[in-house]
Amino acid sequence: MIMEDKFSKTDIQKPENIVYKRTDLLVDRPLSYCPGCGHGTAHRMLMEVIEEMDIMEKTIGVSPVGCSVLAYDFLNIDMLGAAHGRAPALATAIKRMWPDHFVFTYQGDGDLAAIGTGETIHACNRGENITIIFINNGIYGMTGGQMAPTTLPGMRSSTSPYGRDVPTMGHPLKITELVAQLPGVYYVTRQSVHTPSNVRKTKKAIRKAFELQKENKGLCFIEIVSNCNSGWKMTPVQSNKWMEENMFPFYQLGDIKLDGKLVERKETVEKE
Amino acid sequence: MAKIKGDIVINTERCKGCEVCIAACPFTVIQMSKEVNSKGYHFAMKVNDECTGCTNCALVCPDGVITVYRAKVATE
Amino acid sequence: MGELRLMKGNEAVAEAAVRAGCDGYFGYPITPQSEVMEYLMAEKPFERTGMVVLQAESEVAAINMIYGGAGTGKMVMTSSSSPGISLMQEGISYLAGAELPALIVNIVRGGPGLGTIQPSQADYFQAVKGGGHGDYKMLVLAPASVQEMCDHVKLGFDKAFQYRTPVMILSDGAIGQMMEKVVLFDQIPRRTDAEVVAQCPWASNGRPKTRNHNIITSLDLDPAGQERVNLKLQAKYKMMEQNEVLYEEISCDDAEYLFVAFGLSARICQKAIDLARAKGIKVGLFRPITLFPFPATEVSNVGNRVKGILVVEMNAGQMIEDVKLSVGCKVKIEHFGRFGGIIPSPDEVVRALEQKIIGG
Structure with missing residues (x-):
């Protein structure tokens, strides 16, 4: 039995006074994600954009393999679950055969930047008119915190228990900067969803990508740097702070490509 | 005189107690409960009347459990 | 036309x-x-x-x-x-x-x-x-x-x-x-x-307000659910076995021996039948057109009327397993194959019939 506190009920709580509520385009069921995980917020922003643009009937989403493998259970739109890494291939065919529909993929770093690198780069290079939403938390969350292509140097994971050793395990892959080089890619941005202002920026970026898709401008790629408090073995609040201090210096937030042109930015380097 | 007042309602059964909303609230309106919900999570709850309805907490809530209200209320 | x-x-x-x-x-x-x-x-x-x-x-x-x-x-x-x-x-x-x-x-x-x-x-x-x-x-x-x-x-x-x-x-x-x-x-x-929308109500091609969202996936983490998926698939395969079998019989009516072959091998066997019959060997051909569902009953019916069966394939012996399972062990069944890209000649096939089945 939940105790009601004395502040629970007020006169303001009337339907006409609602200024923010969970969109109905999220299925009314608990999300499967860990407490504090950014996936939920990213899902919600995506669905808010689809709701505000009123394009549910013309939107087809592709979910990946990884933590968000069950995204199709939460996003209340037509969805396809792809094999690991292959979401851009599915999306390519879907968009080619339903060119007036909005098609997006939602993929994690293992899915998009490791096993699916080929599909990602070629869909980007063909300039498919789709939107790719890329959640980068630097780790394989679903399988239990293994090293990802985006794991930072020195960062611990269950398969780099003493920290990522660059000479033997390789460098973290900035796939977002990589795809931004491709002429088929029109808009590339890196955002996060850990503070209110970042959430607002992410939503704007998603909206922009869907608007550009309507204009057939080419592929739009949105990276959302996110936390994995379970994989990083921190509390959610700690993980957001750790993300600001460690992920953002390497995965610098902001626009990377606008209107088909690379934005001038300072190159970020690995720190040991 | 009228002033803007805000309010929040938290779906405590869906709250996973991540505390991200607490950090986002500019007026320390939210704290964690001592009780737990049926999933065993301490949940976020409103602890004062300072809410302005800014929606920050609801925006960052990963599970989307917060509904925000805002209204003009008359002041004496 | x-x-x-x-x-x-x-x-x-x-x-x-x-x-x-x-x-x-x-x-x-x-x-x-x-x-x-x-x-x-x-x-x-x-x-x-x-x-x-x-x-x-x-x-x-x-x-x-x-x-x-x-x-x-x-x-x-x-x-x-x-x-x-x-x-x-x-x-x-x-x-x-x-x-x-x-x-x-x-x-x-x-x-x-x-x-x-x-x-x-x-x-x-x-x-x-x-x-x-x-x-x-x-x-x-x-x-x-x-x-x-x-x-x-x-x-x-x-x-x-x-x-x-x-x-x-x-x-x-x-x-x-x-x-x-x-x-x-x-x-x-x-x-x-x-x-397309009308014919495929299961498909994910944009959710109208009149229905729930469609999900295309092969995942069901609940073992009971995944078993249901499997049972549904097996029932579907059973239906195919009952309704979709296709095959062809050539010169089987009076056949004393039988070739079983599919695709290109079956064409070679047709020529081999002519060569063999010119020598007085009464051989026919059973050609499965559907390999799954395999024409098990049909090949068994023909196969059990003859003295011996030669399964001709451009491989080391694959379909012969299904032929043996279908026909049973009362009839002699042997395999003849060339592989690695070699296409057997009709002569070779007749020789194999003579050596492995008739003389064997």
Whole structure:
């Protein structure tokens, strides 16, 4: 039995006074994600954009393999679950055969930047008119915190228990900067969803990508740097702070490509 | 005189107690409960009347459990 | 009557796809089937019917494009040859698991590994017994002529949608490359988007306000749910076994001996029958046209009337296992095969019959 506190009920709580509520385009069921995980917020922003643009009937989403493998259970739109890494291939065919529909993929770093690198780069290079939403938390969350292509140097994971050793395990892959080089890619941005202002920026970026898709401008790629408090073995609040201090210096937030042109930015380097 | 007042309602059964909303609230309106919900999570709850309805907490809530209200209320 | 043309088997597949109302072809070049996509790109079906043709970056991408297109209810296909089909196995398993209709054409070449580019029938097991992970089957058609290459495309799409299953055309490099006359069926119009939506209420092609969201997936983490999925698939395969068996009997009425062969081997056996009968050996041919479902009862009926059976395949002995399971052990059953890209001659086949069955 939940105790009601004395502040629970007020006169303001009337339907006409609602200024923010969970969109109905999220299925009314608990999300499967860990407490504090950014996936939920990213899902919600995506669905808010689809709701505000009123394009549910013309939107087809592709979910990946990884933590968000069950995204199709939460996003209340037509969805396809792809094999690991292959979401851009599915999306390519879907968009080619339903060119007036909005098609997006939602993929994690293992899915998009490791096993699916080929599909990602070629869909980007063909300039498919789709939107790719890329959640980068630097780790394989679903399988239990293994090293990802985006794991930072020195960062611990269950398969780099003493920290990522660059000479033997390789460098973290900035796939977002990589795809931004491709002429088929029109808009590339890196955002996060850990503070209110970042959430607002992410939503704007998603909206922009869907608007550009309507204009057939080419592929739009949105990276959302996110936390994995379970994989990083921190509390959610700690993980957001750790993300600001460690992920953002390497995965610098902001626009990377606008209107088909690379934005001038300072190159970020690995720190040991 | 009228002033803007805000309010929040938290779906405590869906709250996973991540505390991200607490950090986002500019007026320390939210704290964690001592009780737990049926999933065993301490949940976020409103602890004062300072809410302005800014929606920050609801925006960052990963599970989307917060509904925000805002209204003009008359002041004496 | 349809249009009569002289075509390569691979070209017949491509032309038949356009005429069947196919919505999309996604493939990757590999010998000996590259003519399928080459023909399509030259023919510009995107102008003729609106059909999409796309060269993918790999067979892995191609089969997953098929999965994407099929999941929206569109009529899609790919073609490849043995090594490429091996790469597609994961995607085919997903297609079967998610119950998606698709047509996959395998113009088989010799293996294992990179093998050779010459014709072979060594992918029988891979096609008929599953190939990828999990308990699934595909409906497998084995054309023996360019005409059948054409006709099986239409048949394959029909069955793929009827059963919501991947269908494979298992051909080989010889039938793919050889030219024969073929009567092409008339153009069937591509379905409109509205017709696709109406015909495929299960497909994910945009959720109208009038229904819940559709989900295309092969995942069910609940073991009881996943067992239900498996039982449903098995029931579907049972239905295919009851209703979809196709085969051909040639000179079987008075036969004392029997060849069992599919595809190209069956054509060689037809010539071998002439040679053998000229020598006074009464031999017939049983040709399975569907390899799954296998014509088990039918081959058993014929097989149990003869003194001996020679299974002729361009492999080391694959279909012979199904023949033995079907016919039982009362009749002598032997295998004759050439492999690695070698096509057996009719003489060789007759000699093998004499040595392994009649004299053996």
